[in-house]
Amino acid sequence: MARANSHSFWQDRPSPSLDEIEALAGDAFGTLPDAFRKLCGEIVIRVADFPDEDVLDEMGLESPYDLLGLFQGTGLAHRGHVQTGELPNMIWLYRRPLLDFWAESDDTLGHLVAHVLIHEIGHHFGMSDDDMEAIEAEARD
Structure with a gap:
């Protein structure tokens, strides 16, 4: 009988x-x-497997693996009154770019x-990037 191992x-x-x-x-959002x-x-x-072609074209990306995530909408810093019919942020x-990046890193997927x-x-x-790093550090603690 083969011995079970972590692999x-x-x-x-x-x-x-x-x-x-x-x-x-969702779990990560809950830790914020x-x-x-x-x-x-x-x-x-x-979550989608890849960004759609419109996003790739708009951002000038050559490969769908070049983008891990994207904010779409109007940031709070630029938002006035909400317009009728406006899509939510x-x-x-x-998924696929995240998995590819994960396979090349020492970080956990989470x-x-x-x-x-x-x-x-x-x-x-x-x-700013510094602000985001501080939020990330607080979420880990």
Whole structure:
């Protein structure tokens, strides 16, 4: 009888699904400071395998693997009154680029998803990289 080892965990596991990445993002969002989450309001978090062609063209990207996440909408720093029919602010996380980046790094997938999520939320608030790093550090503690 073969002895079980830690490598057997991966033997029958598929790559994380869209729903599993979305669950990681939800968990990461739940660890953010309460005041920060309340300020996010009705922000919507979505996961797709890749950005669509329009996003790639608009950003001048050559490969769909070049983008891990994207904030779409009007950041709070630039927002006036909400217009009728205006879509909610959204954060997109892209599963395949995230998995590719994860495979090349020493970070856990959960840490990577949290990092990208916080970075994209930071765009929503018009924050600096230092501000985003402070929020990420607080979320880890």
